[in-house]
Amino acid sequence: xxxxxxxNPMASCIAEGESGYVMTLPASxxxxxxxxxxxxxxxxxxNALIVDATAVERIDTPCIQVLMSAARLWREDGMSLxxxxxxxxxxxxxxxxxxxxxxxxxxxxxxx
Numbered sequence: 001x002x003x004x005x006x007x008n009p010m011a012s013c014i015a016e017g018e019s020g021y022v023m024t025l026p027a028s029x030x031x032x033x034x035x036x037x038x039x040x041x042x043x044x045x046x047n048a049l050i051v052d053a054t055a056v057e058r059i060d061t062p063c064i065q066v067l068m069s070a071a072r073l074w075r076e077d078g079m080s081l082x083x084x085x086x087x088x089x090x091x092x093x094x095x096x097x098x099x100x101x102x103x104x105x106x107x108x109x110x111x112x
Contacts (some may be wrong), residue, residue: 010036011043020048028059034062041070046077049105054085059093071104080107081102 014023021044074081
């Protein structure tokens, strides 16, 4: 069962799946939601995590920083963090910061 906090509106974005946790990112990920997104992601720590960013229409740098930090934590924990999809906006924002989707992947077939 997913570890959710009723006080965190982002908690509904994450759920326990068959092989770990699945998180569907919301359309708008503005800076003020970064802490809530971090809390939701951390509720899945020490488990495999699959993230879907296909709905993302707006994402600010603080939220990308949260996702980068999550990738680092998952790497340190030896767990996989993979992506099922990324919107064009999401990809463009990563590119603007000099990042790629590979920077956010951990433990899939292409990344150690």
